[in-house]
Structure formats: structure tokens, C-alpha cells
Amino acid sequence: MWGTEWPRFEVIKQDVKSAPPQMVGSVHAVDPEHALVVARHVFVRRPAAHALWVAPAEAFYAVTREGLKDPPPPEGPPGVYWVFARRSQRRSMVYGDLVGRYQAENPLEAIRQALLEVQGYAFYAVPEALLHGTEPKEEVLESWFAPAKEKTYRLQSYYGLVTAKEEKDA
Amino acid sequence: MVKLRIGYPEDPDYQERLEEFEARIARGEKIEPGDWMPAEYRRQLIRMISQHAHSEWVGMLPEGAWIPRAPSLRRKLILLAKVQDEAGHGQYLYHAAETLGVTREEMVEALLSGKAKYSNIFNYPTLTWADVGIIGWLVDGMAIKNQTMLAQCSYGPYSRAMVRICAEETFHHKQGKEAVLLYAKGSPKQRRMVQDALNRWWWPTLMMAGPHDTDSPHTPLLLRWGIKTKTNDQIRQEFLDEHVPELLEAGLVPPDPELRYNEKTGHWVHGPIPWDEFWKVINGEGPMNRHRLLARQRAHEEGRWVREALEAYSKRRLAQAAD
Numbered sequence: 001m002w003g004t005e006w007p008r009f010e011v012i013k014q015d016v017k018s019a020p021p022q023m024v025g026s027v028h029a030v031d032p033e034h035a036l037v038v039a040r041h042v043f044v045r046r047p048a049a050h051a052l053w054v055a056p057a058e059a060f061y062a063v064t065r066e067g068l069k070d071p072p073p074p075e076g077p078p079g080v081y082w083v084f085a086r087r088s089q090r091r092s093m094v095y096g097d098l099v100g101r102y103q104a105e106n107p108l109e110a111i112r113q114a115l116l117e118v119q120g121y122a123f124y125a126v127p128e129a130l131l132h133g134t135e136p137k138e139e140v141l142e143s144w145f146a147p148a149k150e151k152t153y154r155l156q157s158y159y160g161l162v163t164a165k166e167e168k169d170a
Numbered sequence: 171m172v173k174l175r176i177g178y179p180e181d182p183d184y185q186e187r188l189e190e191f192e193a194r195i196a197r198g199e200k201i202e203p204g205d206w207m208p209a210e211y212r213r214q215l216i217r218m219i220s221q222h223a224h225s226e227w228v229g230m231l232p233e234g235a236w237i238p239r240a241p242s243l244r245r246k247l248i249l250l251a252k253v254q255d256e257a258g259h260g261q262y263l264y265h266a267a268e269t270l271g272v273t274r275e276e277m278v279e280a281l282l283s284g285k286a287k288y289s290n291i292f293n294y295p296t297l298t299w300a301d302v303g304i305i306g307w308l309v310d311g312m313a314i315k316n317q318t319m320l321a322q323c324s325y326g327p328y329s330r331a332m333v334r335i336c337a338e339e340t341f342h343h344k345q346g347k348e349a350v351l352l353y354a355k356g357s358p359k360q361r362r363m364v365q366d367a368l369n370r371w372w373w374p375t376l377m378m379a380g381p382h383d384t385d386s387p388h389t390p391l392l393l394r395w396g397i398k399t400k401t402n403d404q405i406r407q408e409f410l411d412e413h414v415p416e417l418l419e420a421g422l423v424p425p426d427p428e429l430r431y432n433e434k435t436g437h438w439v440h441g442p443i444p445w446d447e448f449w450k451v452i453n454g455e456g457p458m459n460r461h462r463l464l465a466r467q468r469a470h471e472e473g474r475w476v477r478e479a480l481e482a483y484s485k486r487r488l489a490q491a492a493d
Contacts, residue, residue, distance in 0.1 A: 005275040025265045028274060030484040042261045045254065064204040072173055089199045122202045
């Protein structure tokens, strides 16, 4: 019965066009296309999304600022890497934000390039070639993300409650 | 993807690293998966996060039963969205636990084999539609108290999952409150129904915060390492102070003859909680324990063909692409 766990894919979501894509979590799936569909169910229920990508979890090279003193050996071919950084400790809602795309010899090299531009507490690099994402076409965006936007019961303010006290005082 | 660096008390540099680790937590820094952490910190987190994930997963059952019987289309849509959220919350949490090097499979197996615990509250049945409202308002109300505290957790992935979950739980809380208030000012029959639901869910809800601080062995360490930032009794108190006045104003009475307001402290005081029942339910003797577990096992078994079909489809496509 066991020993059948599907591979894990990291999910990258861009809420709106003007915001950077962010690492939001992961899903298990049989292949990238399936992962994208599952990611949509898990991470795009509401309220908005502009684009979604997935890549195999093991393709991500990760290192924390603490770990940079003694980084894990970088394995990875030369090419274009997407580099993500977690830039704050204080706020809870801090995902890895996309810092940029870098041509590099290996993932650690890509992160070192990014470090010239940003500070952060944790860094991730993934080969661009392994990313699988939604097409940036209007009709694709519509069919993928409109249902989340139209989900009626999404905002707390929708209920505008109506506390028992207000009822009594009215 | 991230190599875990775990320290054991017998390591020569353990004391030094522990001090560094505790200083980071004291500064309010988040611990990320690649950072050094004590083995016990990791163990406690896996225990808490996976239990929490299981609770979301089992929590779909009591309310899911009412989806086909919701009184209106609007209520049905709300409930569908809510149950779908619980599934998503389970996923976020399993993911957070996976960053600690435990596999999804191990966690799911622990749930299905009955080895792992989940929140006691889901071992009670939902007898009427009013239960759905009370669960939204009170059970999710208590959950939010607990979860906003956990959103401050020192472990980054858990705290991030909790922030996301809290945002969605507030919607659950509001829809429950709205439904209950509507019934509370409805016909005598509706009022009786909602009072009955309150009577049945009141004590289990208070127990959700966990045993009293004096009986909670893990709490001091969890507080010290910033896994929890409040104690069980603190959370219970916050819940009471927020919900009791609103329930009373709605004309509903919690089934606790000793419930009173303490003018001096400004807090609501509850009577003795029936802990015997709590321990009985935790140990598998609750009204729905067997039923809930069976339902999850059955869902896993009956979903097997879907998993197999997905795998076959993917394999065939890869083979075709290779040709």
C-alpha cells in the first residue's frame, strides 16, 4: 500500500502582474502538468492570481543566510536560474520572492549574483528550463483564474456583521 | 531540497549552537528549513503540524455531510467553499511538515492506521443544520484563537501556512456567526434548534484549547522555543471573553450554570470542564471516532483507481512524447 508517494513540486504564484512571483508551497503530483492543476486547487481558491508555475522540488537549490557561511555543494548545469529570496524575518507572511533571472555556472553562483542586489534570510535557485507554467494568454488566464476571483464567499466584509449588540441597539 | 541540520544533546557543540538558536528566537527571527535546529524542536513541530493537518483533513467530514442537505443554494455554496478550504489547509500544513524531512506518506499512514491524533472536536456528530452554524462560529472561533497565536510561530513554514489559514478561517467564523444569529432571532423552533446545538458543542469547544496549563507537559518548552506564544488557558480565556457576551446578547445561553463575569479581572469565568470525557474521546471512545477513521480509510481506498489512472495517463503521455 505504501511506497507510492508522488514526486513533490514547488509552486510559484504571481498574484497580480505588478507583483513578483512567490514560492507559496508545494504539491505532490505525477507530472508537471498534473502538479499545475493541483496547485491551482490548493493555492488559487481566492482571491486573485495572474500566473502559476511548478518545478520539481529537488531541482531547487536552497540555502539560508546562516548556511551561506558553509553552503551545500552546488550541483546543477550552467544556464538561466530563477532566484528567490525571503527578505524579512519580522512579518509572518514572507514568501520567497522572485529576485531575478541570472545566467550562471551553477545555482550557488546565481544566488551570489542575486546577493549583489538584495539581502535576505533564505535563498532558492531553480533552473528556468525545469519550470512549467500557465501560458500568459488572456483566454488561459481567464479559464484558469477567473473562478477564484468570482468565488462569492471570499471576503470577511461580505458578511458585514450585524453583531447581536447592534441588532439590539437598533 | 534542503538539507536539515539537526542538533542532538550529545553533540560536542550542542550547547553553543542551542544558545545561538535560542538567541535568534528571542530576537523574533524565523527558523527556516536549512537552519540548525535541536532534534526536539523538529520532533515537536512534526507532532503539532501533522496533528493539525490531520484535524483539517478529518474536519471535512462532520460538515461535508450537510452539503447535500443545506437549506438554500447560498448556504450550500458557502459550505462547499468552506469544506474545500479545509482540504486546502490540510495541504498547506502537510507541506509545512514535509520541510522538516517527514514524508507525506508517513503522516497519512499514521492517520489512517489510527496512530496519529487529530482534534477531538471532530469526533462529535452533526445532528442538525444548526450544528453547521455553531461549528463555524464557535469551533472555528476557537481554532482562530489558536491559529493566530501559531501564525507567530518561530518556524517559518508553519507560521506562513497559519497566516494563510487564518485569513480563510475568519470567513468560516463570520458565516457561522451569521447563520447562528439568524436562527437565534427566528421562530421558536429555530431558536430551540440552535440552543440545542450550542448545548452539545459548548464543552467540546472549550476542550479544544487543550488541557489546563498545569496538565500540559509540552507547553513550557514550546513557549521557550516560540513554537507556541500563548498557553492553552490563555487561549481559552480569549475565546470566552469574545464569545460569551455575543452569545448572551443573541439570547443564547451556554450550558454552564457557573459561568459568570468577574468584575475585578474583567474576564469570564467558566465552571469545571468535563475532562473525563475529553480523555475518553482522545483515547478513541468518542461518539464518532471509529466512524471518522473508517470514512478516511474508505476515501483513501476508493480513491485508489484515480491515483492509478493518473499515473497510467502520465506514463503513456511520456512514452508517446519519447516516440
